[in-house]
Amino acid sequence: EVQLVQSGAEVKKPGESLKISCKGSGYSFTSYWIGWVRQMPGKGLEWMGIIYPGDSDTRYSPSFQGQVTISADKSISTAYLQWSSLKASDTAMYYCASLLEWGDYNWFDPWGQGTLVTVSS
Amino acid sequence: SSELTQDPAVSVALGQTVRITCQGDSLRSYYASWYQQKPGQAPVLVIYGKNNRPSGIPDRFSGSSSGNTASLTITGAQAEDEADYYCNSRDSSGNRNWVFGGGTKLTVL
Numbered sequence: 001e002v003q004l005v006q007s008g009a010e011v012k013k014p015g016e017s018l019k020i021s022c023k024g025s026g027y028s029f030t031s032y033w034i035g036w037v038r039q040m041p042g043k044g045l046e047w048m049g050i051i052y053p054g055d056s057d058t059r060y061s062p063s064f065q066g067q068v069t070i071s072a073d074k075s076i077s078t079a080y081l082q083w084s085s086l087k088a089s090d091t092a093m094y095y096c097a098s099l100l101e102w103g104d105y106n107w108f109d110p111w112g113q114g115t116l117v118t119v120s121s
Numbered sequence: 122s123s124e125l126t127q128d129p130a131v132s133v134a135l136g137q138t139v140r141i142t143c144q145g146d147s148l149r150s151y152y153a154s155w156y157q158q159k160p161g162q163a164p165v166l167v168i169y170g171k172n173n174r175p176s177g178i179p180d181r182f183s184g185s186s187s188g189n190t191a192s193l194t195i196t197g198a199q200a201e202d203e204a205d206y207y208c209n210s211r212d213s214s215g216n217r218n219w220v221f222g223g224g225t226k227l228t229v230l
Contacts, residue, residue, distance in 0.1 A: 035219065037164075044224040045156070045164065045207050050217060059217040095163055106211050106219075107154035107169035114163050 002026040004034075004096050004112035011118045012086050019082035020115045022096030029077035030054040033099040035108060036070060036081050040092045050099060051079055086119045093117075125153075125208055125222035132228040133198045141193045141225045143208030151211045153191035155184060158205045158224075167206075168193055195227075203229045 007021040022034060036048040049060040053072040060070070072079045079096060094115050097108035125145040133139035143153055152171060156164035166175050168184035181196045191210075195202055206225045212218040 033217075037221075044205075045158075045209075045221040047209075047219045047221055050219070061218055097164075100169075102170070104150070105152055105170035105173070107166055108156075108164075108209065109166040109169075109175060111163045111165070 002098070002110055004098060004110055006094075006096060006112040006115045009116040009118070011120070013121055014088055014119055015085050016119075017082070017084050018086055018117065019080050020094060020117065022079045022081075022112050024077045024079075024098065027098075030074045033101075034072065034079040035097050035099055036068075036079075037095045037097060037108075038064075038092045039095065039114075045095075048081070048094075053077075053079060086117075088119050088121075090117060091119045125210060125220055127206075127208060127222040127225045129223065130226045130228070132230055133195070134230050135200060136197055138194065138196045139198055139227065141195075141206050141227065143191045143193075143210075143222045144189055145210060145220070145222075146189055147210045147213040147220065148186060148189050148191050150213045152186060153184070153208045153210045155182075155191075155193045156207045156209065157202075158207065159203075164207065198227075198229050200229050203227055 005023050030053045033050045033052050035050040038046045048064045049070045051058045051070045053074045069082045097111040155168040157167045158164040167182050172184045183194045185192045208222040
């Protein structure tokens, strides 16, 4: 079964650093891009960026460039999303999802279960 | 343009047909994919490409596209279809960026 399993919920203070993870299994992790998506409380989905674990080629949404760092460790089939200094406005659910592409078709499937990040003093 | 526009809310009577639309310039170049999200759950892919359903998605879900508009149609809506629906497309800027629509809250009456 192809699946992405994310790390557990985090509660952090403003200014702290954080790295959350997304572990793939059941497929060739290095062959497919992994995307990250933010969902703030009561809001919609926002695309943050994407990484190709095979060579760590990474692209960011302009809205998130410089705000987060996306990385991957292909030896353990895991992608990461990290912050160096959290803000209260980073409070959200974060999802990872695998990108599949075929010609003009592209879609995200499967998705991880989500990691809730709460930033509060 | 890197925006996809959806109606915030749509309602449908049980058993009737509903269409959820998504507009954006990128849809002239790329097909949309559609995701269903129920409260407290991760999004689930329901339609991708021209009109493709992943395994396990009922055939009452279908997709279509014309010009800058993509549509998700549910034929014979069921109570369990009540959810938020998001469209997604690759950005037509040429960069490897993607964009989501703002989401449509579907209520089944």
